[in-house]
Amino acid sequence: MSGQLFLVGMAADGCVSLTSRAINSVVQSEVLVGSESQLAFFPQFDGIRIPYQFPINEFIAELLAQYADHDITILTSGDPLFFGLGQTLAQLSYPHQLEVIPHLSCVQQACARLGLPHQEMAMLSLHGQVNKARLPGLIARIQDCVQFALLTDRTDNPVAVAQKLVRYGELGWQLCLCEALGSSEERVTHWTPEQLAETNLDDINPMNLLIGVRQTQRPWQGCKGHQPDEAYAKRSPKKGLITKAPVRALATANLGLTPTSVVWDVGAGSGSVGIEAAKQAFKGQSYAIECNPECWPMIEANAIAHKVDNLRLIQAKAPEGLEQLANPDAIFCGGSRGQMPELLPLMWQRLNEGGRLVVSAVTLDTLAELHQLSQQLNLTPRILLLSAASERRIGSYTGYQGDNPIHLFIFDKAESAC
Template identity: 30%
Template sequence: MAKIAVVGVGPGGKEHLTPAAIRAVAEADVLVGGERSLALFSGQPGEIFTIKNNLQEMIEYIRERMDEKKIAVIASGDPGMYGILQYLRRHFTPAQLQVIPGISSVQYACARLAVSWHDAVVVSTHGRDRTVLAETVAGNSKVVVLAGPEEPPPVLASVLVNAGMKDKTAYVCAELSYPAEEINAFTILDLARWEGQWDKRNYVMVILDEQPMDLPDTGNKR
């Protein structure tokens, strides 16, 4: 039986936790995860390891305990969608891992926009060459971009404008499933010209070849 449960906890709100995720965490003796994900299970008894800039230390910590204790590695969203699963597979075999999928930020953002995502191309800009973003958006009519706090949407939009794309629509989604959730629609050109402040947080951008549509009730808006 696998000793390491890799648990996707969804976009962040407790209401999006699956019963399988809740059960796996409840049965664990050790929880491993980022601060925000661990906060979903505050009060859980047992050992806690907080992931920061210490992934190799995390691997050693898990190896020291996996034969004696049940370990749950908590991953935001879905662990297989630009998540920690890829890193864990470098160190553990499939037989040692039980992966419990969660709702990814891609799924959640598209659901909030009532947009299907089976035909979307997903790209992450975390630590990657931004020319890849321009090439991807140029060649596809539906692109979902996972952007980090150091890559605010106006900066990424400027990359697209410089590559000759200014009329596509970008839906900028932030703090998905949290009380401060925001979803706003821009043309790429308008987004590149936006001079407002963007908090340091993660964003999902859904970029489509269409005119901005009426948004469903998506909470806060700029």
């Protein structure tokens, strides 16, 4: 487009608090776009008036194409670059054609009402997301912060958020519910998670922001990162179906995880590897793929205990169930149930470029099979042999009890042939 595009943030009071630059953008424009209530603040505008239509991205693209030679002002609320239309417009128009004239964001207004500094506050949004799980990864995302600001919507609303906090034992928060900020219906109230979880949703204004301030509870309940085997529920208390702590630590260290990684834990057992990966990839997604029904409640209980709502249980025998998952940045395979000839090439094919695949082998049969499959697929893994032992009492003495030796095959897609 060759015309000028203005994106103007407004408060609930309409034109009253707009700057002269914002007013002049409307005067200069030939097309004015906004909600019906926003357009009503400009009765003297005699150009083309267009109310918002949905889906919004398609509407904006068609608007810019149809009025490419016109000056356009698009009205929105608050700061358009804070979970607003700014990102969409920046992608659809050249930056030099777009001028953003922001108002105060809802977080700025809320923190001003509360007298709360917000330079270290985590900014999160559930507003208007589509094709997503309910409240995805919220609990994991707030573990390392002392304050959070959360934009909600009608589905992932403040009551649903509070109920999830209660379910995961996140009770050490003071919640500040800020409704209809800047309007005559403005209200700011304070809650515990338990109180808000029991509130009638109909009593809450849909235009709201939830502020959380950590009180006494420690992040990750003091259990961040690598944990001993005793920290996980297992099918049998002593041994259980679990990747042992030394192997788990070495395996996750070799997955090359980032905060946004997508991780598969294939043959998850108790879910321990997927859970510890989910803590590192707290902005990403971890999948625990397990076919044994006896393991499913253990995985779900462990995920709640370790506060990783970004871990999703897939009740299937791999490779079944993998087709529905996002391509991974990292895969740990702790068991294939005889499916390794089919599973290894599939995991390698689905693994993102730059990703890591770590496969454990306990038996000599699996070791030989993995070695042969690697050669057939023209892959050159690094192979580690881990033999660990832990102390045990022998009468009045202290000795060692060894675990089974484990081989780890580490495939790096950035280095191996495709």
